[in-house]
Amino acid sequence: MSRRLATTLAGLAGVAAVAVALEATIRAGWISPLIIAPPSSFARAFAKLWAEGFVVQPFLLTIGQAFAATAAAALVGIPWGFWLWRRPELGRAYEPWIGAAFAAPTILLFPLFLVIFGRGYATTIFVGFLAAVIPVVLKTREAFLGVPRVLLAVGRSFHLSEAALVRRIAFPAAVPAIFTGLRLGLIYALVNIIGMEFLIDFGGLGRIVSEMYFRYEIPAMYAAILLIVAVSWLFLAALARLETWLRPR
């Protein structure tokens, strides 16, 4: 048995053990099923969410917004990061600010965006954009800074113009690292958009959780939360795999 299979099975066995323990505790009456829904009710709750159209459509809505936000972040962030590399004095001046913005609790500004954009897709996508654009800028600048000097020297020795040097050498060499920025950006956008949807009861997957809570349908609420956890994990894993597959060997 391969190591990978063994750890996967052990993980699943652990999850099953936790589920059985929870089920037993709830049946024994130690925890109210109104606080933690018994795991045995999840399948039916999920089927109900599916039947009522609370799975596929919200999922598409949420990832659609995440991709839109990431596309906007790419359009703004890649040229911005490139510019910070071309003008090193600007790069030095702004890099710590952008780093600080990365750590800053930007999502807390959302009431302001509600004031400015109203309660709609403009707000959710803008929050996703803000979360995505910072890693894209930082990674793009890093990507160009990481282009081997030898490659640029070869280009210069062939008397390439500055524009050709960027287009033929620097940019192709920077693409893999730029993609890392886009991958991070997409994940941040997705997570922040789901959070926003929950906070403002609007849009896709996040809204479902809040709606099930207000309807007091506890098993369905748990099913929706687990769906979001699963989607987050799938995105993380799929994008990491895509990146290794795309990266030149």
Added chain:
Amino acid sequence: MAETTLTPLSRGVAAGRGVSTLRIRALTLVAILAAWELLARSGLLYEDVVPPLEKVAVAFVHLLLSAETYRHLGVTAWEVLTGFAIGFAAGVAFGVPVGAQRFFGAAVQPYVDGFATAPKIIFLPIVMLAFGTGIGSKVALAALSAFFPVAINTAAGVRQIDPVFVRVGRSFRLTPLQMMFRIYLPAMRRSLVTSMRLGFGLAVIGCLLAEIKFSNAGLGHLAIEHYNNFRVPDLYAVLILVFVLAVGANTLMARMMPRH
């Protein structure tokens, strides 16, 4: 000596660079503030959506002078610090075995990754069912938010410990608790400080978002009250205060970083 001749030179270069960096930053700040003020006075947006700077400044001074602010600040500080302490302790306690036991680490990884990536705020309904809609649910959400980055970063820190230390501990037949406090934790001080910064930042976000969504006290509550009554300059003032406090705490923790 090479060092003494080099030092003044490099310092001169750094100072020269510092001036131009400073100038760029100052110009940028002035440009942003001027653009803000122009936008505010242009009448392009609804009144007060982008309030003039002077109104925001007045609102900020009012905020700092009001006793009510400090009551809300006290509630939020209590929620964040308690939640962070719980989440940090639990994250370290979970992260050390995940990092030290390869098999256990590999088995739990996909689940940790999934929960760590998902936005923590969606767990708010669960913690409200369990701990009520008051302070307890905010503490729980802050703890949950801090737990994952601390656990992941601790596990990574443990994997980087020189195996010689661990073997020394084993050869002295230390108990698991002794291993934790005598070997693992001292060997990973730097990664613990990083964990604190990451965990604290997320605890602040988790707690404030929970307050904004559902609460009757705290800075998040204050912000959403201003929003609901369309007191936009006051809303800006509260958010500025939150940002200043969060960034200040982060800087303070960065200073704690051991030098080696």
